[in-house]
């Protein structure tokens with residue numbers, strides 16, 4: 041076991057010291073003396089959230105298979121330790137070796153949500169690494185980033201040396217091979233960034249210049265290096281069955297958000313919901329072999345001691361072997377006391393049967409995400425769920441003994457009217473009425489319906505990337521209107537404040553000018569912005585003022601068809617023409633069938649695999 045970086049005094053003075061000591065079950069240990077490349081995988085949020093993230097466990101395992109590379113983990117220190125590190129000028133360190141990050145070759149950030157961006161700057165600062173790429177030297181690590189938010193890298197372009205667009209398993213080995221050879225030949229880090237221009241999927245911001253029109257929109261995005269490509273193509277693994285899976289994921293000593301084994305059923309999604317970025321950027325759907333998944337489940341339970349297994353993917357119902365896999369897991373694992381959790385199941389006969397086998401019906405709740413209150417608006421967003429599905433599913437579930445239903449919606453969706461907002465309350469009431477249609481003797485428990493709303497944020501690479509976002513007042517008026525319409529006798533309403541959604545709106549479709557806002561927000565002391573107890577909107581307002589950036593330019597402005605977006609140089613192989621076709625179909629409330637029912641010619645077929653070639 042390595043010597044701990046923090047003294048006992050410090051560890052005993054902070055909440056949950058186990059966040060910082062490493063040495064968990066299945067942590068990988070290596071002898072630094074035999075290592076060529078040191079890579080810190082950074083999750084810019086607290087340990088319990090980062091350790092629940094499947095992607096982190098996958099990359100940790102995948103890259104540590106290399107004998108020449110040691111991949112370690114870093115999370116944002118919680119505010120108590122943050123304060124101590126600053127007071128003592130004590131640099132941030134990696135969990136495995138407990139060494140400061142400044143001596144690493146790479147710091148790789150995973151970009152999962154926009155409101156974690158100030159934490160990225162904070163990690164750099166706590167590591168005594170200059171925030172801006174231009175200020176860093178050969179003594180500093182190369183700072184890179186990937187993950188879903190990297191599909192619009194521009195708000196972080198000033199801070200990150202290179203972005204990787206796509207699935208890490210596809211090109212990171214090649215990238216590290218090249219780095220090792222380059223380093224052994226005496227090459228510098230600065231020169232390596234030039235070498236990266238030859239690797240598909242890698243974007244190095246400093247080799248591109250952006251010019252703007254007078255109205256602030258982009259005029260041109262031009263490479264300034266002869267080897268810089270005009271388009272950066274995403275990299276994905278076509279045959280996901282070739283991928284290794286982490287056989288021994290790390291098991292934390294403290295409770296995390298998800299303490300369970302996770303089985304990834306497939307990558308991608310067939311659905312094409314028009315608000316969903318993940319559904320577009322991870323296309324096409326690529327399934328894993330069911331027999332492999334059965335073996336993985338048994339191995340993972342054996343190697344972790346977890347008593348829960350979760351089947352995850354963007355829409356787990358769409359896994360073609362779901363019945364076979366689920367019934368197998370119930371038969372095999374039930375005796376061992378392992379619980380199975382099935383997120384995002386559609387409510388049909390099969391799922392009710394499965395749920396009644398794996399859950400305590402009286403305690404569990406059913407979850408629907410209709411997203412919109414009327415069929416018209418559900419057609420606009422291409423959400424393949426009808427009122428009938430929801431009412432019939434609820435009715436069947438009530439007959440099966442359930443009495444708790446959770447419903448998730450978004451406010452502010454494109455073309456939304458007050459009638460659509462009221463439709464949310466009406467749908468909730470219809471479900472209540474469905475419950476009371478049951479004979480009295482069957483209604484043994486109190487009905488509980490929970491309606492939660494969030495606010496719509498238009499995202500890059502979706503058909504809604506052209507749409508304006510509602511302003512703050514409109515968001516809050518809609519929320520208050522809905523609150524009045526909901527019958528509180530049987531329905532509980534969870535509402536939110538729209539301020540973070542507005543900021544997410546700026547960063548999600550931001551350009552390079554937003555870097556300055558992030559910097560000023562960090563300087564004002566913003567961090568852990570996705571935690572309501574730490575979010576301080578007034579500091580963000582100040583940051584916009586100091587950076588001289590208008591929030592409304594990014595949020596409430598409608599975009600022209602031909603506007604150059606900050607992310608247009610990234611090629612997801614889903615064409616902009618397709619996205620615009622979907623935008624116009626949305627305006628006409630026209631539904632587009634899912635990829636299994638018919639190909640909508642999104643452009644991905646050229647990749648040569650996945651659902652596009654099934655049957």
Ligand code: SF4
Nearest residue numbers: 635639640642645652
């Ligand atoms: S090419 Fe067709 S089938 Fe393949 S992801 Fe695109 S729409 Fe779906």
